[in-house]
Amino acid sequence: MLHLSARMPERGLDVRLHVERGETVAILGPNGAGKSTLLGVLAGLVRPETGRAALAGRALFRLGSESADDQHGHASREFAAPGGSRTGRPQDTWLPPHARGVALLAQDALLFPHLSSAANVAFGPRSAGATRREAQARALHWLGEVDATDLAARRPARLSGGQAQRVAVARALAAEPQLLLLDEPLAALDVAAAPVLRRMLRRVLADQTVLIVTHDVLDALTLADRVVVMHEGRIIEQGPTRDVLERPRTRFTADLAALNLITGTNTHAGVVMDADATVILPCPSGAPADMPAGSRVGVAVRPANVLVSLTEPRGPNLTVLPALVRDLEPRGDVVRVRSDGLFADLTPRVIADLDLGPGIRAYFSFAAVDAVTYPL
Structure with a gap:
């Protein structure tokens, strides 16, 4: 489903990652480990020096020596799909964020303040070419999935932090992304709202392909099929969630758990x-x-x-x-x-x-x- 390799020497990032279709992977690590940078690379907001990524068989980017290998026929099949823009070196390929089929949700909901909750959720489908009626129907569907139907007419100023995050989740899913990226989605919520939203996420993400960055081991245990532990820009440990968190291989992971x-x-x-x-x-x-x-x-x-x-x-x-x-x-x-x-x-x-x-x-x-x- 997702194949990624990326290097950014200036940030110390050097990762290789594979995520199966329908799998939720939690990325754990301290501040500065490279977790959010990794999400930025996948979303198309951060450009690595070299690397390549493919999502559902379509190339997101091929850069530097990786794309040079592609030109000479050495790339693996999953990175061979055409598409995207070419910038920088002649052989480089870089698909812009809006064309990737990737949705990024940060801890700040970032809803449009002048739109209702329903209009916020309908924005993605409308931008992708859906009719007004189709987008509205999809918005109401996903607001229902996140238990926020009663918030459809409210604007963000009238939403609590937990309510705004529910609407933001619905907006991300209404765009029908092939990959959903969650960057500390529960970090800004109070202790009462976080468990409720965590249960909701567990339900609505069950059949999605998701990368979730978190500092909270409980998020990983509740939501993730697999855990990736990052430290200083590299993956130092990964595997099934309970195996990693109950049988750590490194002192660093033991401290996290x-x-x-x-x-x-x-x-x-x-x-x-x-x-x-x-x-x-x-x-x-x-x-x-x-x-x-x-x-x-x-x-x-x-x-x-x-x-x-x-x-x-x-x-x-x-x-x-x-x-x-x-x-x-x-x-x-x-x-x-x-x-x-x-x-x-x-x-x-x-x-x-x-x-x-x-x-x-x-x-x-x-x-x-x-x-x-x-x-x-």
Whole structure:
């Protein structure tokens, strides 16, 4: 469905991505990772130095060395479709944004202030040549799909943030894009509106091809079939959503998923940690076929399953790691206690009873049953 490779050395972007028809892919990563730049490239708003992209067999762009390869017959078939404008180097092809079949929805709804909600939604079909009656019918259909029929006559000034975003989603879908790009669509909403819109998106996006940029792991778990993790302009990890977020391969992804990640080597006695050769997690089932002795493994532990004490705990199948408390971070009903190794979520009462603070030496521990071990 979508094939993309793009390089922008000045922004540090170097990505290759494939998305199947009807698939929703969440793109996670910190600010500056290149997520929004990637969407801009696909929407035709940002031009990479080199690369190529095809959507449903039609070339969106072929630039630089990639298009030179095309001229000499080395391009793969999915990038060979003609069309678009040629600018810059003679062999370059660049399809303009309006001709791509791609819709981009940002966290700001950007509705036309002088038009009603229905007219905003009808704008895309009208621009594509639909009659006024056809565009109106399509607008009312999609307003109904996003539970916003009662907002049809309202102008944006009379809409709440959540209502405006519903109308913006309807407007994007009414254009019948082959690819829908969502850039932090829930980020500007309050805590009451976000869950409602998230449920709506899950329903209306079920049969669409979607890339959604988000900082929220809950968005990925709720909406996405697959997750792509970006860092410094590159994809560092990707795969089925739960596999990536529950069994991270990198420390960076573990931090995104709020998991402790320990890497090491599997042995018959347990996992030998990379950090200090400590042996942890005796495996009750021995060495499974996909994790033979000597293989690289990851161990993921939820912070709620990590205990902190001032005296060394003892027990069978218990991993104990002494460490200095680095900082305390309030997070709603719990406090995240961080060390250079593990972090734990404790209640304020436990923090007070232990008199924990930065610089205190403590023991961080977890049971084997509370950890997940998997091959890297």
